[in-house]
Amino acid sequence: MEAGIVGLPNVGKSTLFNALTCSKSAASANYPFCTIEPNEGVVSVPDGRLERITKYITPQKVIPAALKLVDIAGIVKGASEGEGLGNKFLSHIRQVDAILQVVRCFEDDDVIHVSGNVDPIADIEIIELELMLADIETLQNAKTKAAKSARSGDKEAVLRVTAIEKCLAHLETETPLRNLELPEPEAKSITSYGLLTAKPILYVANVAEDDLKGKDPLVQKVREHAQKVGAGVVAVCAKIESEIAELEPEDRAEMLEAVGLTEPALSVLARAAYATLGLESYFTAGEKEVRAWTIKKGATGPEAAGVIHTDFERGFIRVEVYSLEDLENHGTEAAIRQNGKLRTEGKNYVVQDGDICHFLFNV
Numbered sequence: 001m002e003a004g005i006v007g008l009p010n011v012g013k014s015t016l017f018n019a020l021t022c023s024k025s026a027a028s029a030n031y032p033f034c035t036i037e038p039n040e041g042v043v044s045v046p047d048g049r050l051e052r053i054t055k056y057i058t059p060q061k062v063i064p065a066a067l068k069l070v071d072i073a074g075i076v077k078g079a080s081e082g083e084g085l086g087n088k089f090l091s092h093i094r095q096v097d098a099i100l101q102v103v104r105c106f107e108d109d110d111v112i113h114v115s116g117n118v119d120p121i122a123d124i125e126i127i128e129l130e131l132m133l134a135d136i137e138t139l140q141n142a143k144t145k146a147a148k149s150a151r152s153g154d155k156e157a158v159l160r161v162t163a164i165e166k167c168l169a170h171l172e173t174e175t176p177l178r179n180l181e182l183p184e185p186e187a188k189s190i191t192s193y194g195l196l197t198a199k200p201i202l203y204v205a206n207v208a209e210d211d212l213k214g215k216d217p218l219v220q221k222v223r224e225h226a227q228k229v230g231a232g233v234v235a236v237c238a239k240i241e242s243e244i245a246e247l248e249p250e251d252r253a254e255m256l257e258a259v260g261l262t263e264p265a266l267s268v269l270a271r272a273a274y275a276t277l278g279l280e281s282y283f284t285a286g287e288k289e290v291r292a293w294t295i296k297k298g299a300t301g302p303e304a305a306g307v308i309h310t311d312f313e314r315g316f317i318r319v320e321v322y323s324l325e326d327l328e329n330h331g332t333e334a335a336i337r338q339n340g341k342l343r344t345e346g347k348n349y350v351v352q353d354g355d356i357c358h359f360l361f362n363v
Contacts, residue, residue: 001067001068001097001098001277001279001294001296002040002067002068002069002070002095002096002097002098003067003068003069003070003096003097003098003099003100003202003273003276003277004069004070004072004092004093004095004096004098004099004100005017005069005070005071005072005100005102005204006072006093006099006100006101006102006127007101007102007103007104007123007127008104008123008126008127010104011102011103011104011123011206012102012104012206012238012239013071013072013102014039014071015238015239015242016102016204016206016236016238016241016242017039017041017069017071018242018245019238019241019242019244019245019266020041020043020069020241020245020266020269020270021041021042021043021069022245039070039071040068040069040070040071041068041069041071042066042067042068042069043066043067043069043266043270044064044065044066044067044270045064045065045066045067045270045271045274045281045292046064046263046267046270046271047064047065047271047281047292049281049283049292049324049354050062050064050283050290050292052324052328053283053285053290053324053327053356054290056327056328056331056332057285057286057287057290057327057333058287059285059286059287059288059289059290060287060288060289061288061289061290062289062290062291063289063290063291063292064292065274065279065281065292065293065294066294067270067273067274067277067279069100069273070092070095070096072092072093072096073092090130090131090134090196093131093196093199094194094196095194096199097199097200097277098199098200098201098202098273098276098277099196099199099200099201099202100201100202100204100269100273100276101124101127101201101202101203101204102204102206102238103120103123103124103203103204103205103206103222104118104120104123104206105118105120105205105206105207105208105211105214105216105218105219105222105235106118106206106207106208106211106216106218107208108208118218120205120218120219120221120222121221121222121225124203124222124225128176128197129174131176131196131197132171132174132176132196132197134196135167135171135177135195135196135197135198136168136171138193138195139164139167139168139171139193139195140168142160142164142190142193143161143164143165143168146160146161146164147161156189159185159186159189160186160189160190162186163182163186163187163189163190164190166180166182166186167180167182167190167195171197176197176198176201176229177195177197177198178197178198178199178200178201178229178230179229179230180198200231200276200277200278201229201231201276202231202232202233202234202272202273202276203222203225203226203231203232203233203234204233204234204236204269205218205219205222205233205234205235205236206236206237206238207219207235207236207237208237209237209239209240211235211237212235212237212240212259212260212261212265213235214233214235219233219235232272232275232276234265234268234269234272235265236265236266236268236269237265240259241264241265241266243255244256244264244266245264245266252264274294278296278297279294279295279296279297280294280295280296280297280353280354281293281294281295281353281354282295282304282351282352282353282354282355282356282357283324283354283355283356283357284308284356284357284358285327285333285356293307293308294307295307295351297353298350299350299351300347300348300349300350300351301316301318301319301345301346301347301348301349301351301359302316302347303351304319304351304357304359305319305359305361308359311361311363312359312361314361314363315361315362315363316347316359316361317360317361317362318344318345318346318359318360319344319345319349319351319357319358319359319360320342320343320344320345320357320358320359320360321342321343321344321345321349321351321355321356321357321358322336322341322342322343322355322356323354323355323356324354324356326341326342327356329341
């Protein structure tokens with residue numbers, strides 16, 4: 001699973017990406033299209049539960065969950081018609097699972113806004129319109145092909161045409177497809193199109209250095225818009241976060257205290273992006289390692305086991321589960337077992353966020 005960082009040119013996308021991935025490359029020049037190919041990076045997802053587990057189980061190493069990020073070059077008005085680098089950028093977005101849209105919420109005469117003035121809602125609407133126009137083109141082309149197959153009696157094609165028509169009608173209301181609920185068979189029939197506005201979105205408000213809490217009216221406008229469309233918002237000062245990321249770990253705490261933060265805003269962003277993707281974590285814990293494993297919400301025991309190794313899923317027998325609270329109450333896995341708190345679950349068990357699991361399998 002991966003998230004794509006998008007936005008208009010000069011909103012702080014690449015600065016944010018470099019900070020998230022602890023990249024120490026030189027800052028990009030102050031002009032559009034400085035990122036031609038999408039950069040990719042992996043960011044750890046901070047999780048305080050890992051530290052709590054290691055108070056009772058001392059491992060050789062601790063491995064947090066990770067999230068893949070793609071830095072996609074700036075989109076401009078008219079991208080769906082080939083403006084800027086147009087369709088090339090849109091194809092990069094098509095390949096990711098969720099969108100992190102960076103919107104500028106600060107004034108700075110030294111950083112030119114591509115539209116001439118700072119208006120985060122206008123920025124959001126420009127990109128949303130371009131993505132909707134691209135989806136309309138994709139669906140219209142797909143409908144022609146699907147309709148031809150449907151006329152020959154192809155039941156799957158008939159289903160696909162129905163789904164396409166619903167999507168086109170929805171887009172005509174200038175509303176993204178993520179707000180459209182389709183029956184599962186119809187939704188499944190069009191997944192291969194990688195529709196851009198069907199992807200979940202998280203807004204990242206890039207704020208000024210003196211507004212780390214995101215109290216500026218511009219940020220509030222973003223929050224109000226996000227609430228209307230059912231999206232999340234995280235306020236981040238990309239400039240400060242990039243400076244924090246450049247520091248050695250022991251120096252970061254001092255700078256965080258100096259600017260009034262308890263943790264980097266990037267940690268909040270990583271967790272929010274993780275949630276936007278519909279992901280959660282379960283843990284395995286032993287002397288070798290304490291590790292967070294990433295699963296989709298609603299994953300069953302076998303599916304969760306398959307994240308570790310496909311053999312675990314294929315040969316799944318059962319999973320032994322306990323909670324972090326059980327560990328904190330009883331101190332050891334042996335004590336948890338003795339007190340009857342170790343649960344044994346079968347193939348239909350839906351793994352819960354924060355479960356500590358031990359899988360039994362036979363191949």
